[in-house]
Amino acid sequence: MKIALLNALTVCFLVLLLAIDDSAYARSVSNDDTIHKLEKGEEKKDFNFVSNSNLDVVKRDSLMEVQCDGLECAAEVAGVSGGVPSVWKRGLVTTQLNLTLLLQEHTQTASNVLKKFRGRTLGYVTPWNSRGYDMAKRFRTKFTYISPVWLQVREDPDHVPIITGTHDIDPQWVQDIKIGAEGDELEEEGPAVLPRVVYERNHISWEDGPLIISKLLTLTDEHDFDGIVFEIPVMEETVDMLQQMARAFRAADKLLILVLSRSSKDGEMPVTHELFNKLAPLVHCFSMNAYDVSIPGPNAPYSWLKKTLEKMSPMERQRILMGLPFYGYDNTEAITGSSYIESLKVNDVAKIRWDAAAHECQHTYTAETGSRHVVFYPCLQFLQDRLKLYKAYGVGVAIWELGQGLDFFYDLL
Template sequence: MMNYLRSLILLTVLLGMNRSTLAPKDKSSKKDKSHPSSSKKNSGSSNLSASADNSQGDKLAPEDLTFELMLGQNMTSIGVKGDVYEQTVLAYVTPWNNKGYDHAKYLGAKFDIISPVWYQLKRVNGQVEFAGLQDTDSSWMQEVRASNPAVKIVPRILFDGWKSADLNALFASEMTQTAVVHKITTFIQSHNFDGFVCEILLQVGFPFKNQAMHFLSHLGGLARKQNLMLVVPLPAPIREDGSPVNFFTVADFRKLRAMVDYFNVMTYDYSSGREPGPVSPASWITSCILYYTKDLPAVERSKFLLGMNFYGYKYYTNNHKVEAITGTSFLELLNKHNTKTKVQWDENAMEHVFQFGSSEKVYYPTLHSVKLRLQLAEKLNVGVAIWDLGQGLDHFLNLF
């Protein structure tokens, strides 16, 4: 417990460093957040609290969680109103976890931005083409908007399979870049979207970063003129050892801030090796966000979205194998092992760890860890981006 308290104190100190730049929250801001605003404030509590409600609504400390309580929490009905959480919420929806489609459709009021992961931009025989058109679902989009008329639907566009020669061909010519920029925005408008997520920086890496930045400035400039939202995903800026990656910097943010609505920082997959470890430690999340925001005013802090994983990892300690795990698979494990399940609270990472049998260890989100990260985003005056909506347990959504 002492380690847990020390972690809370550390986070509180980090957050308090820049508390004076936070601006008051306007409750009406939840209704329209098409662009970041400075009308949000912190919730008033100086400490983060990882306690959560159990199925009977009683407060439950994270170290008291058991498999029975976890199953009970998941039986809790989901409220459809979206007035619980005030920061910007983006939720990704993927075809391979299609439960997210229903959540977006029936619980649309909980989300400000929905991003269906449908499209890839490819270069084939010298021509730039869209792929993934078969996933477009206009009827679903109508149902989502019926649930929340203010929601912004912004599909992800992934630069997929671009080799160095393809990128050189794109970046070598202003005319070519202009043509691709127009192709993207025309496609978005013709399909009645409100904007798009452009995933290019993660694909090109260091060798083409500056050229990709130049391309994004063109793309964002045209998107602004056409009143289209632009979201740009970023890798986590801090390594596991605490050193900076120095890929996308604060200086880079300042170059693009006028053209980009939100920057989605991918604060997950912290433990990438074969040894068991947390997915997204709270102190590391804080370091990643403060790397960008510690000297920014509130209006610019709110352009950042804290990446929130709704998935976990299962480690096989007997052979060092690791695989991703979603809510459905996690519940199957709970039901299979029931009373043999050992539940621990990792006080340093602020995540739960589940031991199934002698050789399976799982790091997977819980109501406690999700609530704590939502509080953390609020303290930092940033939004959240869920990857992805179909991977989580249903009762997580009562926090939104």
């Protein structure tokens, strides 16, 4: 009898506990909008941590920061664990550039090397900055065109036009750019290779045109070039030959890009609109200088670039690749990325400042001789502001030149 009574009391106690627990659970459900009852026929889904959570990851040892939300975070966290994140995630695209962070991070490039800038992108490569050859191969998928600066139009002792510089041509490198090097993880088709040809004679006659055109087309066929970038003063005296050249290149299924000098300080085009319109329907596009404006001082002031773009017609903008410098100036001396970094290391540089009017980074230092130096060299914010401006106006980009930049510049392209 006692045992039966004890068992009954135990059962009543357990029922009471369950009722209390159910009541507490019911209250928690009613106060949480994120929990709902399954409707009839609805399947219970597994809880997805990524899509239902926010995540901030900070790795202080490598000074990289990831801030993302939901499903977007899954890709970013995978990117951090599997390689180097972009300059955006590392907090390097800023007007308040940290000198120590710059020196630590400039050689680190994102593992993702796919093209980001949606417009057409041309990259120049020069023999005197041979590092550009490696950069072009490493980041070839980011470019529409690669232009090695190899060739010149000169003349022989009899004043007959000849093509020089062919000793610089590297056939294997050309193929590596176009189709990828052996073992290249990205097997996508690469950019078109169009060597730059600069006209170095101080005169031209009407009979020279056909001979020059013929020699250039023969050269492109022999070396599997996709065309050329041709630099010659664009003016009334040369327009006839350039029209002939454009038609001949088009007939041969080759690309012809013409080089234009920079605009005036008022933003006026270096050629008249009438002359531009004579050539635009025939050539592939134009590569336009957009730097060396105020030396010493800002290299490519933002307001000047914007003014230049505003004075172009929409049709003209569609045919333009605007210059983007990967070099800067120490007073009046041009400097590349390597010399810039060395200067920051050996000189007493207090701070890198942002010139809000020009949208350029600059710093000062005093040399051992006592002379004061002002340095303007591209920072990531400098590049990003111009890429954003070019995208807004529908122009492409022509980078001078790949061997002069810092490694992490390529994250933005």
